[in-house]
Amino acid sequence: MLAVQQQADLCAYNSLGITERAEYLLEIGSDRELIGALTEARQHGWPVTVLGGGSNVVITGYLAGLVVVMRSRGRRVLRRDTDAVLIEGEAGENWHDLVNWTLDLGLYGLENLSLIPGTLGAAPVQNIGAYGVELQDTFHSLDALDRVTGKIRQFDRAACQFAYRESVFKQMPGRYVILRVRLKLRRHGQIRVDYAPLDSAWQATCLQRPDPRVVARLVCQIRQSKLPDPAVLGNAGSFFKNPLVTSEQLGILQASYPGIPHYPQPDGRYKVAAGWLIDQSGWKGVRDGSVGVHALQALVLVNHGGARGEDILSLARRISEDVHNRFGLELEMEPQRLG
Template structure:
């Protein structure tokens, strides 16, 4: 029997701490409960919204229909072949706890993705990434429920259309519900230390031998020094994607702004630092009511207490307009917006 909560306050279910209500909320812990909830929604023609950890979310109004809070748990080693180890995690597993579990097993590959908030099931949607590693680098497959066909399917990496903070699951929203995730890790350390601050932190340790646990600890230290803890100051992490521009546009911008960080991509485009652009425009540390830009990291919008979704979105829109006018660059928001 499903326990459906009517008019549920979602404030504690999103890291922005925004108080908006779901018309109906149900927690699902396994595939059977999920299918029951979907069947009920279909019967009553309720719109369905998925909710993971709420760490990449802006609630801009009440959420109609049925909100499914995914709370499935479980993680396991699926196979070992030489140095390669495939692990599986249920969609509701906490991502950072999964990273730590893999490190406890002596496995490598997830250390650069330490301390990213959210659930395992949400990780492929956003193709999460940090410090030179993206999820697709270690991705094996996902098991999904296809709402169009009613089938449970396994999708491998080549099916998922991964790109920078993008995937099939964002391109076809609402069709696929991720049930569980498989990752391809290694029992042999192969640290990815190309990201400048991480490379410097590693060098400062004086260690000569690769150690995934140490890399994870360094990543956590860097993240904690740059990003506010949502439990202390409500936020959804990096709010804007780093924009991609043509080589010609990057060159023209750097002639005007010599300090602008830019990174060449495999397709010849350049990735710019959104936080640098926002800081140069003078938004860092600004505040409008309870919605603001973090004092230490211009890429993070924060809720100082009672900001509504419309306040956060209004601030974000003003920043986007200013950056476009100053630099000719469009900033795209990372979080998903619900309730509009």
């Protein structure tokens, strides 16, 4: 019998700071511990919920069965080539700490993804992204435990079926538990500063040579200037995806809203800034009891203290309905609902 917590308070295990309970909870530090926990859960007939850093979930009720929290640690360089370096990290590694480690190694590729909360194992689930860069841009492969077959399977980039904030792991929740992730980073290269706020900050440095450490510092400054620290004000980061529209849809929107922010995508569609849509609808800074929209970033829903998961979802639904009525666009939430 593994030493599990019973009736565990989940407040410290989700960045929204929602207080719900798990019937059983176990922090996992190795593949062996995970396999043992899943075996025990199967023997008892417990459902299983897997958490990483809890930064991309909304817990809306009591979690029956076993909650597994991935706490495995370790990162290493697997291979050095002339132009690239292959690194590997365990699922429980803190994402931002991993980014800083790669910068200390002088590597390019993750600088735009600095300060994203969560763990390495959770990053492929959402195909995390920021400032024009996504995880899939540097992804090499990962190992995941298939809970159906009980075997460890390796996934390459194609097998992960990455898309905008999507992956096979999000499409098949609960089947796979990611164990470790490998990324291929560059020893030399170009930086990506084509998103307006980052480009302006980079131009102000007057630097002529690419420097990923400087880009990472600028990204951190931009994020800290408009995104609340979850340790101070509970939040799950960007709550809504940017809607994708065709060129025809964009043209219709621009006829009424010439300044609508939009970003071309490889498939010919455009991302429309969800934060702008929410702001234009008058929701930025709105507070309703214990929940609200952050005053500096309309994409972020916050817990002012004592909010339940359903309170967050209720606010999200009202915002989505308002944006749809005004712009005819659907807002899809990024976090996963648990409970």
